[in-house]
Amino acid sequence: MEEKEISQAVIGRLPRYYRYLGELKMSGVDRISSRELSKLMHVTASQIRQDFNNFGGFGQQGYGYNVGFLYEEIGKILGLDNDHNMILIGAGHLGQALINYMNFRNRGFFFRGAFDVNPDLWGKEAGGVKIYPCDDEKMKKFIADEKIDIAVLCIPKTQAPAIAGKLVSYGIRGIWNFAHVDLPVPDDVQVENVHLSDSLMKLSYNLRRHTSETAKNGKKSEDWDRNL
């Protein structure tokens, strides 16, 4: 039986469902209908049901969805029931910020080590792990020994594609890429880009667009759904 490919549009919404369900669970709600959730999240109930039904029937007619169960199931879909071992490549400001962010750990994402070209950092610690030289053999061995599956790339864009290529050859299957460049990797390697300046440019566009629009029609809307 052919499994249908789930669109990235759906996947992109799962973490937000997961977050809302986690909060509902925390506040003791143990049952919710697509309609209630739709009001809370400002999306259509139709979309919620369609999204969930990509993965099978999580609800019950006449009842709705069990919050705890749904939360767990979406967690499983997102692969949060398995731990992930990560290495940080580039222990600069941003890299250190990420490695010190505890919330990733709570979701099963663990930094096992960091690598940097700067000798001043070698042997020091960041986020509870050692910083090693960006040495090919060392990285290769570390990735194999520690069963690293994700590399977090926080290095200048000039160096990113070359390092990414090496990491892939050492067995890395997922790259969380903060370098402002597209990484050409084989199709069986997953890249998730976080292009901060792109994000800032989108904000800049929307600021200008809105400013000129209000200047034009002079009205100020109270509708804030679009921002969610």
Next chain:
Amino acid sequence: MEEKEISQAVIGRLPRYYRYLGELKMSGVDRISSRELSKLMHVTASQIRQDFNNFGGFGQQGYGYNVGFLYEEIGKILGLDNDHNMILIGAGHLGQALINYMNFRNRGFFFRGAFDVNPDLWGKEAGGVKIYPCDDEKMKKFIADEKIDIAVLCIPKTQAPAIAGKLVSYGIRGIWNFAHVDLPVPDDVQVENVHLSDSLMKLSYNLRRHTSETAKNGKKSEDWDRNL
């Protein structure tokens, strides 16, 4: 005459065009066709032409596009021809990483000050600007005096909505939100979310999906377009 609203799908692609055009310009290329650009960026030539034509005719039949001109025009569309004054709210690890990142400055985004609740940080500097107490009156005056239009929110999600509300009342029109929560703001305030853990969860999903798929059909594709 009604101006058609440009879809966020198009806007989301502009920064990437901008990046490629900047690189072409730097390497001395001054003319490119939609077909050449499509091969470079791994998107369809049709999409490129459609995207550009949302904003008017930037090209010339039989010739293609002038790289420098197109680069400038897209910059203008993105609002990069105007400077933006920003404040950092929350000078923790992530906030300090952002305020120290020089590339935003090159694009016209300037941090003018930082605010934090931690007294140990007050009076210190980060990224060349002072860190102030998160005091209502001080923030209000600073935003007005320094003509701040963007606030960069790097605070825990529990505090983010309350602070965001205040900032908006002080005149902030754009929020770059790194807190893991949806901010309810009026429609004339633009929010750009950077939800890092959501991004990591997507990577986790795609890792698992691919791992089980290759396990199933045992093939390893060389096509890497999808990762761009």
Next chain:
DNA sequence: TAGATTGTTAATCGATTAACAATC
């Protein structure tokens, strides 16, 4: 049972791709 709400099919909407006439 009657009421509620899902799962799912059908209708609509929007975005992407293809095609080609206009034109440089």
Next chain:
DNA sequence: TAGATTGTTAATCGATTAACAATC
């Protein structure tokens, strides 16, 4: 002019929304 390539319309594809039968 002939060739190339855009701007733009038309066709296709995919995603969202609406509707409702199934069922708890």
